[in-house]
Amino acid sequence: MAARADFETDEGADGVDVRFTGRLTLARLGDLPARLDALGPVATLDLSAIERIDTVGAWIVTRTAQAHDAKVVGASEEAQRLLKALADDKSEYRVHRDRRPMWARMLEQIGTASVSIWRELVGIVDFFGAMIIALFIQIRARRRIRWHAIVTRFQTVGVDALPIIGLMSFLIGIVIAQQGAVQLRQFGLEVFTINLVGRASIRELGLLMTAIMVAGRSGSAFAAQIGTMKLTEEVDAMRTIGVSPMEAIILPRVAASTITMPLLAFYASICAIVGGGAFCWVGLDLPPLTYIQRLREIIPMTDFWIMLIKAPVFGILIGVTGCYEGMQVRQNAEEVGRRTTSAVVAAIFLVIVLDAFFAVFFSTIGWN
Amino acid sequence: MSTDEQEEEIRQEIAAAEAVRPEQFEYAIRVRGLVNRFGDAVVHDGLDLDVRSGEILGVVGGSGTGKSVLMRSIVGLQIPTAGEIEVYGTSLDTIANEEESRDLRRRWGVMFQGGALFSTLSVAENIQVPLREYYPRIDQQLLDEIAAYKVAMVGLPPDAGPKYPAELSGGMVKRAGLARALALDPALLFLDEPTAGLDPIGAAKFDALIRELADTMGLTVFLITHDLDTLYATCDRVAVLAEKTVIAVGTIPELLATEHPWIQDYFNGPRGRAATESHERVPRDRKS
Numbered sequence: 001m002a003a004r005a006d007f008e009t010d011e012g013a014d015g016v017d018v019r020f021t022g023r024l025t026l027a028r029l030g031d032l033p034a035r036l037d038a039l040g041p042v043a044t045l046d047l048s049a050i051e052r053i054d055t056v057g058a059w060i061v062t063r064t065a066q067a068h069d070a071k072v073v074g075a076s077e078e079a080q081r082l083l084k085a086l087a088d089d090k091s092e093y094r095v096h097r098d099r100r101p102m103w104a105r106m107l108e109q110i111g112t113a114s115v116s117i118w119r120e121l122v123g124i125v126d127f128f129g130a131m132i133i134a135l136f137i138q139i140r141a142r143r144r145i146r147w148h149a150i151v152t153r154f155q156t157v158g159v160d161a162l163p164i165i166g167l168m169s170f171l172i173g174i175v176i177a178q179q180g181a182v183q184l185r186q187f188g189l190e191v192f193t194i195n196l197v198g199r200a201s202i203r204e205l206g207l208l209m210t211a212i213m214v215a216g217r218s219g220s221a222f223a224a225q226i227g228t229m230k231l232t233e234e235v236d237a238m239r240t241i242g243v244s245p246m247e248a249i250i251l252p253r254v255a256a257s258t259i260t261m262p263l264l265a266f267y268a269s270i271c272a273i274v275g276g277g278a279f280c281w282v283g284l285d286l287p288p289l290t291y292i293q294r295l296r297e298i299i300p301m302t303d304f305w306i307m308l309i310k311a312p313v314f315g316i317l318i319g320v321t322g323c324y325e326g327m328q329v330r331q332n333a334e335e336v337g338r339r340t341t342s343a344v345v346a347a348i349f350l351v352i353v354l355d356a357f358f359a360v361f362f363s364t365i366g367w368n
Numbered sequence: 369m370s371t372d373e374q375e376e377e378i379r380q381e382i383a384a385a386e387a388v389r390p391e392q393f394e395y396a397i398r399v400r401g402l403v404n405r406f407g408d409a410v411v412h413d414g415l416d417l418d419v420r421s422g423e424i425l426g427v428v429g430g431s432g433t434g435k436s437v438l439m440r441s442i443v444g445l446q447i448p449t450a451g452e453i454e455v456y457g458t459s460l461d462t463i464a465n466e467e468e469s470r471d472l473r474r475r476w477g478v479m480f481q482g483g484a485l486f487s488t489l490s491v492a493e494n495i496q497v498p499l500r501e502y503y504p505r506i507d508q509q510l511l512d513e514i515a516a517y518k519v520a521m522v523g524l525p526p527d528a529g530p531k532y533p534a535e536l537s538g539g540m541v542k543r544a545g546l547a548r549a550l551a552l553d554p555a556l557l558f559l560d561e562p563t564a565g566l567d568p569i570g571a572a573k574f575d576a577l578i579r580e581l582a583d584t585m586g587l588t589v590f591l592i593t594h595d596l597d598t599l600y601a602t603c604d605r606v607a608v609l610a611e612k613t614v615i616a617v618g619t620i621p622e623l624l625a626t627e628h629p630w631i632q633d634y635f636n637g638p639r640g641r642a643a644t645e646s647h648e649r650v651p652r653d654r655k656s
Contacts, residue, residue, distance in 0.1 A: 054553040093516035
């Protein structure tokens, strides 16, 4: 029953006369285009015997007619209407963008990527400056600080992150103690595991792991929230009402991440130390009391200060990167995802780079 | 010329494409006793509606009377609480397997209010999505030609094909959405507020486009609108949704003759009267 579109051919004087039969529709196309292409010069295309024709059928007829400069005959009124619509329009409709050779595109990609990384860095610095200015304006104009907005962020950035950061740090403490003990046992210095866990947690790891977690949890959330607000024109609406988005959206978020960061980092360090202590007790038979006493002896106060100095800086960095990427969202929903990803990647990368600088700096000033 | 395997493939493809045969049905859509309830809110309660093959049916109603919900129920995006919906004799409710619902889906095109273009694809690629899905054997060359043809058909400019939805104006998004809905040469077209958000000139052009396409391609159109001018310019019949059901269906003169207060308000309000007058001055000549 379901025959595909077909045609019969007659050899004429000027070429082949093609007589279409059946239904010339998309559904019944089959391999018709290929078979038509295989024909020699075509003189006429006869549509008198077809049952139905649709736009795709009409296009196939037009295409063949144009290719062979053939005449179309016997078209019904319906078919004529479709064919006329095609014949009237002579403009060149484009479907694809221009293609360039592979090497040119690769070069262009490298170039665009380099420029965009540079722009991104400049953009973040620029944004940070704009934020500081906004902060001063707010203070000088004695406008009220949006405590409510800040405190709401405390909840999401800080309190809600406690369980996951605690668990993660606890496990990291165990891993460091366990791995350290294996190595130190070779020298019979297992007791130095306490030094390792204590100093590493307070000085570096507690803070670094917290920063990574906050960048992943909150930096991404900032970017996605603000990005969506940009898409729905909420940010623009805010501007027209006279509310500065800097003050209403960005400052509370950056303030929240800046203030919660030291608290979270301290909490994470303690959790890591507890984890390490648990391992020392169970795995190395060092009682908790010895563990705590030894910690007090070996951790200098400067380690603690280093953590407290670095933490707010990382907090600002994560907050600013997240908000900056969110504010860059334009056009479509896909952009939100892309910007969120780069907020997290940029924040973690910058945190680690800055951490390296801090390490060199503090060693140089003698805080070993 | 081609191998047996290919031959068989083509035969199957054609059989699937024509499993649903719109030309056999007097009514494209039949809705009986439709009930839609969201929690406590009853949107439809015993709604009946017939859409004749080949007509353009306008669906009007105040905000929140469930015009979009009705359309979503018919195309199977919303499972009704109760009632029967048949499209070309097939009920999406009772279709057991995915294949059968695909047979039906390829006979209709849906244009959403916001265009709903896939934002990661260019306009041409958007148009090719349904074609690729149902006719995987069509080669790229022909796909491109078909896409270019559809772009031309809905009146988009020649350079619109490679553009992404974000680069288009509101009117162009609507036209591109229409082009995608028409990609498979459907027998039945659903349009949700096609002229909403367009300027009057753009809206009038769009109305003319819909009428012209429906005449050229013999389409059945289910058209949701708020726009009185669209009703006058394009629709054969109008269905009025109110009080959780269809309170009246008919040509505009027939509706004007009814007593229902909402219909009177709608057509005889200041905007309604303006539209009526402007269309009485220029009588339409249209063959049925």
